[in-house]
Every structure is written in structure tokens, then in C-alpha cells.
Amino acid sequence: MSVTTPQGFRAAGVVAGLKSTGAKDVALVVNDGPRHDSASVFTSNRCKANPILWSEQVVRDGVVRAVVLNSGGANCYTGPDGFQTTHAVAEQVAAHLAIGAGDVVVCSTGLIGLANDRAAVLAGVDAAYAGLDPEGGGDAAAAIMTTDSVSKQVVVDGGGWSVGGMAKGAGMLAPQLATMLVVLTTDAVVPAEDLDRALRAATRVSFDRLDSDGCMSTNDTVTVMASGASGITPTLEDFTEVLTRACTDLAMQLLADAEGADHEIAISVLNAATEDDAVEVGRSIARSNLFKAAVFGKDPNWGRVLASIGTTGAAFDPADLDVAMNGVWVCRQSTPSADPTTVDLSGREVSVTVDLKAGDARATIWTNDLTHAYVHENSAYSS
């Protein structure tokens, strides 16, 4: 159930000593072909980590033959020396595989502002290359975990071909993208341009709609590699649908494992004038600390939902908004409706539905509550 389920891929996850815990911390995923189409999306943060600066150049030609990832250090804001480390890692992978370094995507995750131990990472690359295995997906997924409590993997069958994926991320989950490293693989035949179109369509409605804490990462990378090893060429529509299912599944795994969260909250905005309006309204609610703290307290505080909607530029009548929580319409026409005490927020899953009555577009944004544990985990020294 992983990146090595589709044919044509090998992977490994090894201990390189970057993590003080001694857990696996270097992963390698290799596309053995016959094709090497790829597509990637990266964080839109302008202050990017060194692996992003490197990988943005690598992916331009639509060819990626390997992705090497490390946890235990983000290699972010580490200057030219940090960039040299990224470059050296790509060269080391390329030398082993007898390919060009320009076909190697590099991803890093962990602490910001601290240099990675270059010798340790390079030794990890050697070990990972030696350990490459057609069954190695699980080890690779384990090696990219940071504060994740579980590894995240997915396989979606396309009928003779499949999409596999692994992800890491447990906080700093916000758009474009959530803080995450994601590697997706497929043995379908998908030319790079189609792969790019499918990936952007899939991330737009999955990872981009995850907004755990409003904080945008410096290292986010989602890369998909297509080996073509199944020999099957699905329609773009079919491939996009399967890829979207894989991305959505991984996104929900990230949401469920968000740092310190007690609740997974799905905010569905209905009858918006445009999809952009629906996303803007959903995101404004997802970023309200007051609303998120109320959900933690199991308080169906719909007033805080309306107060958030009011900060947006979306089309709606402020006097005619309806809000439901877990299916109970606690607010109709911007005034109290059903008794809020009938809303049971004791379960992990919470739904908020907003009816803007302004059109027929809709979107769902996923977020988490704001908890003592979130504050605790993110206030520990140099977490």
C-alpha cells in the first residue's frame, strides 16, 4: 500500500543519524521507467528552503527519475552552504543511478534555520541506494515522519494501473500547500503535460483545501512520477479522478494526525456566487482562533462563524446567512434558530455548513480545532 505498489518503482528508508531518536530519516524513491514523466507543485511561500530552490529547477523539463527525502532538518534559511548540501545529495543519488543530478528532486523536513550534517545525509543516501527494494515503500514513508504519529500511505487502483502515495505532515498545514512532503507514483502512461494538469486539478481540491493552522510552510513539495510500466494509457479524466482520490485520502490522513488536534472540522460553504467565494469564506472560518477554540470547548458558537464570514469580500446578504453545525441549523437568516445545546460536538468529526444563498458554487475546507496540546507542542523550545 505505498509508492512501490505501482510497477516500475523501488524505494528505501534508512537511519542516517539526522534524528536524535535514531529513527529512519532518509528516504529514496526511484522510477525505473520505462517512462519518467513527472509533475510537481511547491509551497508558494517566497522564503523557500534550499531543497525547494533546487527542485523547482529540476522539475521544469517534466522528467524526474528519483526523489530523495530527509527528515531531521529542513535545510531552510541555511544560506549557500545549505544549498550546497542539497546539491551534493542530488549528485550522490545521480552517481549511484548513473543519471543526471538534474533529474533528482530533493525534499527536506524538520527544524528551520539549522544546517543538516552533510556527511550524515550523504551516508544515508548510500545506504538508501543499497537498500532500494520494490517493497520498500513502507520504509520510505516511515523515514519522512517528523511529529507525525503514524505514517501516511495510499494506493488507488485504476484497473490495470494504480496510483500510490506517501505523505508526511502534522502541522503548519495551510494552503498552497499544507506543510507536507508528498510523493505519488503511477505505472500508467501519462505524458508530463497531462500529469501536470492532473496534479494541479487534484491538489486544488485536496491539499490546497486543508488549512490546519493557517501557517504556510517553507518546504512543501508534492511530486508525482509516472513509470508507464503498466503499458496502459488512461484518459486524462480517469487519471485525474484516481489521482484526486489518492490526494484526498492522504489529505484526510494529514488532517487526522494534525498536531494536538481534538477535532477534524469540515467547513462546507454552499450556494456561493463563485467557487472562489466559497473557498474564501471557508478559509476565513478555518482561520478564526476564536471559532477553533470554541470547537475544542465543544461550544457550537455560530456567532463566531458569522463574524468570520463578515471579514470576507464574498457575495452574500449579512442579514440572510444560515449556519448548521453537525446538521443542526443553529442560525437562520443571521439570527438564532435551533437550540445550540442540541448540537453534540463530543465526537472527533465536526461539520459546519454555511448557506450563502448567493449562487450555486460550493467548496469544503478542512481544519482542526485550537487546543491546549497545539499550544504545548508548538511552544516547546525549537520544536
Place this chain on the structure above:
Amino acid sequence: MSVTTPQGFRAAGVVAGLKSTGAKDVALVVNDGPRHDSASVFTSNRCKANPILWSEQVVRDGVVRAVVLNSGGANCYTGPDGFQTTHAVAEQVAAHLAIGAGDVVVCSTGLIGLANDRAAVLAGVDAAYAGLDPEGGGDAAAAIMTTDSVSKQVVVDGGGWSVGGMAKGAGMLAPQLATMLVVLTTDAVVPAEDLDRALRAATRVSFDRLDSDGCMSTNDTVTVMASGASGITPTLEDFTEVLTRACTDLAMQLLADAEGADHEIAISVLNAATEDDAVEVGRSIARSNLFKAAVFGKDPNWGRVLASIGTTGAAFDPADLDVAMNGVWVCRQSTPSADPTTVDLSGREVSVTVDLKAGDARATIWTNDLTHAYVHENSAYSS
């Protein structure tokens, strides 16, 4: 030290029974003239409370003769019946003072989505009118407190005239404006148009730069009334300067009393291309839950500062940012500089300085840290 320090004003604060604690909850501030110039700014939230809908109409002609305020209920999202309560309160004040209801600003604060007891508020208005006193400012300031731990008052002397003020607010502090009710008074002679110009200039650099938790209120109102009772006409520049000092002083009192905060954080952005850039960068940092939780944990996590800057559209070179915390330049040229462990964040006051190296504009945004107490106070049922 209050709204009744300038000549020409009387005030009162009484118990009307809106607060379950039995504390004062209705306040009245009356301008006895001879002039009745006024100016106001309101929340930019599109989902406004009923008192805002009323008061926005009242202030249009630049004449306000009284401000009546209640705590114990925000009268927000309470529909047409709630609006009738606001209207009735203004009429009651007007009848007592033999003025028009259209010269009475109404402010409410407290829970959203619950109707205020109209009879109780009206009885409170009667008692407040009966209690009006040229020394009543302190009682009025006490009557508008909600989760505030102390009342907020200020007087700034202009030389023969003065500005007095009172404020309430202890959370939901975000721009345009912080959640606050503010009444300012002056006995200077200031025509309404000048008063408006001065108030907008003053709030732009004080209340509008306070961003405690990123959440925009539904009830924010800042009203200034000028009685002209001193007979002195200051220059607009002098008046604006004194009014700005009064607003800044009240803003700092709000910051210091923010719900659950352990730290007051001043984020100064230097050498920006424009003041708007400086404000955008400062606000992005002020709204990073990760950064705010790190300050709570006394962790000088400058990486989270850079990650926030990177989400903005401001002009800067991502590879050439400098960041200081409490005067220690922990980041130069977007890489580690001074040892972060030398930064002492044990005190309440924290300064963050960002050098964008893109121009000569600057701005300071004030915020608080994200603490267990914040989560606790805002997760209690129907807080």
C-alpha cells in the same frame, strides 16, 4: 482621568442586571456642549451588530450628543427585534435629555446571538441618566468591562484643553478594529470634519495596528465628541497629536489586558518599500499561530518569522532578510547569525525587528502570544 476630565461632559455607570455577576453594565456619556461635534469609526466586519447598524446612521451629520453603552450582551445577530431594542435605548436617552434619538450613539458588548433584556436595559438608561455626574467617568469605564481585568482610561493634556478616553476590550483584538468600544472626549473646539480627519489619523496608527488574535469584531466603535467648552481652538496638527497619544495609550492598555496573554509583542518592520508593505509584513507575523506559540514557550524561533514574511506580497529579497528579537540579531541575510539562546524572552515585553532592506518606510504591529490560557478562556461554553 477619564471621559469627564474635559469640560462639558457628564457620565454615569450603573447596574442594570444584564451581567449575571451584578457588576455595572450600562454607561452613559453626555456632551453638554456648547458644541456637539463628533466623529466615529466602526468595525469593517460586514456582519455587524445592531448597535453598529444604528450608530452608523447617527454619526453621519457629525453631531453626537450622547453615547450609551451596555455590557452583558452584544445585541448581535439578533434580528429586527434586537434592532428595536437598540432604537428604544436611543429614544429613551433622547427623551431624558430632550434631544433627538438621531444624536445618540449606541454601543453594546458581550455575547453574540442572544437578545438583550430590553426592559432591563431601559431601566439601566433611566438609572444612568439619574446618576449623570461630571465625575462619573470612572463608573462609566467600569460599566463597559466584559472579560477585561481592569478598566481602561486616559487623559492627555493639550494646554488649556484635553482629551479624555475610556475603552473596553480584551480579545478579538484585530484590525479595523480591535474588539473594542472606545469613547473619547475633548473640550477643544474642533469642527466635525477636522475631528473626523484627526480620528482616522489617530486610529490608523494605534487601534488599527493592534492585532491580538486576528479575529475581527462585530461591535467595534470608536467615537470622539468635542464640547468646545474650553473655548480653545488648537491647530489640527496639535489636536491630532494629542488624540493619537490618547488612542495609543488606550491601545497599549488593551494589549496589556488581552485574554490569556503572557507576552506583549511589538513587531517593528523597518526599511520597507512602503508603509503598506511594513503593515502587511508585521500583520502576517502577528497572525502566525506557530510564531505566537513559540513566544509563549520563550523560543526565539526566527524561522517562523521568515516563514510568515514569505507569505506576503511585500518587496524584499528572500535571501537578504534580517531579524532581531529583543535586540539580538538572530538572523542576518536569511541565515543564522547571533546565538538564539542569548535571547531572553522571560519578560512580558517582546520586540521583534525585521529589516526588509527595500526602502525607508516602517510600521509597528502589536500582538500577543498564543497561550494555554487563551485556548482555555475562548473554549469555555458560550464565552
